[in-house]
Amino acid sequence: MKVYFSLLRIRVINGLQYRAVAIGSILSRFAWGLMEILAFYALHRTNGTKFVMTFSETVSYIWMQQALFILFQVVYSDREIVTAINDGSIAYELVRPIKLYNSWFVQCMANRISPTLLNCMPVLIIAAFVVPKYRIHFPPFLNLMLFLISTILALAVVVALALLMHISMFYTTSPRGIRIIVTAMTTFFSGGIIPLPYFPEPVLKIVEILPFASMQSTPLLIYSGLVTNMEAVQGIGLQCIWLLILIATGMFLMNRTLSRVVVQGG
Amino acid sequence: MIEFQNITKMYRVVKRQAGFGNAVKALFSREYETIHALNNVSFQVADGEIVGYIGPNGAGKSTTIKIMCGILTPDSGNCIVNGRNPWRERTAYVREIGVVFGQRSKLWWDVPIIDSFELFRDMYKIETKVYKKNLEELSTLLDLGELLKTPARNLSLGQRMRCEIAASLLHDPKVLFLDEPTIGLDAVSKIAVRKFIKKINKEHGTTVIITTHDMQDIEALTERVLLIGRGKILLDGNIEELKRRTSTEKRIDIKFVGAPPAICAGMKCQEIKQNQMRISLDPHILSVPDAIAYFAAHTGLTDISVSDISTEEMVAALYKEYDI
Numbered sequence: 317m318k319v320y321f322s323l324l325r326i327r328v329i330n331g332l333q334y335r336a337v338a339i340g341s342i343l344s345r346f347a348w349g350l351m352e353i354l355a356f357y358a359l360h361r362t363n364g365t366k367f368v369m370t371f372s373e374t375v376s377y378i379w380m381q382q383a384l385f386i387l388f389q390v391v392y393s394d395r396e397i398v399t400a401i402n403d404g405s406i407a408y409e410l411v412r413p414i415k416l417y418n419s420w421f422v423q424c425m426a427n428r429i430s431p432t433l434l435n436c437m438p439v440l441i442i443a444a445f446v447v448p449k450y451r452i453h454f455p456p457f458l459n460l461m462l463f464l465i466s467t468i469l470a471l472a473v474v475v476a477l478a479l480l481m482h483i484s485m486f487y488t489t490s491p492r493g494i495r496i497i498v499t500a501m502t503t504f505f506s507g508g509i510i511p512l513p514y515f516p517e518p519v520l521k522i523v524e525i526l527p528f529a530s531m532q533s534t535p536l537l538i539y540s541g542l543v544t545n546m547e548a549v550q551g552i553g554l555q556c557i558w559l560l561i562l563i564a565t566g567m568f569l570m571n572r573t574l575s576r577v578v579v580q581g582g
Numbered sequence: 583m584i585e586f587q588n589i590t591k592m593y594r595v596v597k598r599q600a601g602f603g604n605a606v607k608a609l610f611s612r613e614y615e616t617i618h619a620l621n622n623v624s625f626q627v628a629d630g631e632i633v634g635y636i637g638p639n640g641a642g643k644s645t646t647i648k649i650m651c652g653i654l655t656p657d658s659g660n661c662i663v664n665g666r667n668p669w670r671e672r673t674a675y676v677r678e679i680g681v682v683f684g685q686r687s688k689l690w691w692d693v694p695i696i697d698s699f700e701l702f703r704d705m706y707k708i709e710t711k712v713y714k715k716n717l718e719e720l721s722t723l724l725d726l727g728e729l730l731k732t733p734a735r736n737l738s739l740g741q742r743m744r745c746e747i748a749a750s751l752l753h754d755p756k757v758l759f760l761d762e763p764t765i766g767l768d769a770v771s772k773i774a775v776r777k778f779i780k781k782i783n784k785e786h787g788t789t790v791i792i793t794t795h796d797m798q799d800i801e802a803l804t805e806r807v808l809l810i811g812r813g814k815i816l817l818d819g820n821i822e823e824l825k826r827r828t829s830t831e832k833r834i835d836i837k838f839v840g841a842p843p844a845i846c847a848g849m850k851c852q853e854i855k856q857n858q859m860r861i862s863l864d865p866h867i868l869s870v871p872d873a874i875a876y877f878a879a880h881t882g883l884t885d886i887s888v889s890d891i892s893t894e895e896m897v898a899a900l901y902k903e904y905d906i
Contacts, residue, residue, distance in 0.1 A: 413677040
């Protein structure tokens with residue numbers, strides 16, 4: 317276990333040193349969040365009573381989403397894994413006495429945690445001090461705890477799916493195509509573009525139980541206060557189930573793939 | 583130490599004709615070609631040996647090393663290194679081997695070397711005492727000192743290679759695999775690396791397998807050489823023996839003033855410049871002293887040197903002989 321913690325540490329430290337990236341993403345998150353809020357404001361002004369989420373819930377949802385944006389990205393650069401597969405430096409990863417699946421899992425987590433550590437505070441601080449109408453609200457302690465648990469699970473589900481995508485890259489010459497497909501699917505169905513409750517009822521019923529909802533929508537809805545505590549616990553349970561399924565599939569495929577891997581040249 | 587038994591490994595390669603039409607066609611159906619990277623290869627290596635593994639590009643050298651490291655799974659055959667099967671017991675097995683791929687880096691790119699080393703310490707579960715002792719020994723021998731605090735991206739190739747080699751030895755491996763460890767290094771670094779490998783082999787009894795295209799590596803390090811070509815072991819033996827086997831020819835370089843000498847039986851002129859000449863001599867027909875006497879008598883000789891053909895040329899001759 318210690319080695320995975322060391323791995324996480326070295327990757328997080330590594331990620332913390334890129335200042336320009338941090339500033340760029342803070343600015344873009346803030347601008348994006350504001351834009352989305354204004355769009356929803358326009359919608360709510362036309363008929364505020366007909367929506368499933370109140371405007372204030374939507375605002376909290378959006379700010380928290382922007383603060384944790386990178387944490388919930390299935391398709392994030394994960395540069396070292398992509399290059400390891402593309403240029404064959406995976407050879408070195410295989411001569412280390414640790415399970416590749418586990419070490420990649422940790423790496424992917426670290427890749428998302430370190431930029432989030434840099435981003436989330438500035439975005440949240442701004443979100444807490446803008447004009448009251450557009451301000452983020454802070455939920456009661458219990459909700460906050462449930463939100464934290466659910467966020468960690470969401471990150472794990474995100475990473476487990478990202479790893480499935482990385483494993484598929486062993487079979488393709490270029491990762492580009494699959495990344496585009498996965499980006500579109502996950503952003504849309506996880507509530508990354510519009511919160512899931514805004515989906516039409518019959519669609520929502522299906523989307524809610526898909527793994528994508530576990531990757532972003534569950535913690536954000538808990539935070540925004542839209543769901544009851546009971547519903548929150550159910551959501552967390554569903555997250556656990558998807559996490560187990562995705563990890564088991566990932567480990568199985570990884571073992572199968574590694575026995576056929578071909579490292580060319582050099 | 584190493585048992586490599588009847589290993590076969592094939593690759594499937596996509597074939598496509600040039601051009602737009604064929605590229606579109608390949609979207610729907612692909613043709614594959616099977617390449618035998620290794621064809622029923624067997625050999626053994628004893629404990630504490632240094633074995634050089636040579637062969638032209640694409641001969642199967644790297645495939646062999648990667649199978650021995652547990653990276654690739656062969657299609658058939660068995661391999662036991664240090665009492666274990668590399669690909670079936672990968673994680674347990676790699677704890678006891680060290681690997682350096684000259685063309686790749688295992689150090690984390692943007693953190694100081696020492697951070698990478700400490701991560702290896704945790705990864706290989708090296709005891710603190712052993713780690714400290716090894717780190718000290720390796721930093722002295724490889725002159726790491728200040729380098730340890732520098733991120734890998736800021737090191738020169740030679741400096742980085744020294745760190746890579748140190749990293750692969752932190753956990754006292756019993757076998758060390760070196761895949762082109764001196765590629766791209768300058769003369770000083772090359773010599774330092776060779777010296778170090780020799781020393782480690784002598785003092786720790788580490789078995790070393792080295793692949794290289796640099797024949798001076800082979801000459802400086804190894805007693806035993808395996809020649810591989812087209813997926814088969816073609817030769818297995820001592821480097822001096824190989825030299826004798828391939829050629830007994832001597833090379834004579836002369837400098838002279840005046841007219842170039844006439845060539846007599848047993849000599850072949852290989853190159854002639856203004857007042858220099860390179861001759862290959864078959865000592866069975868004309869002995870070396872006789873040849874020198876001949877030049878002294880017939881030419882305005884100013885300088886003469888006699889040498890064996892170089893390992894480089896010997897290997898080229900071997901590749902030619904086996905048509906690989």
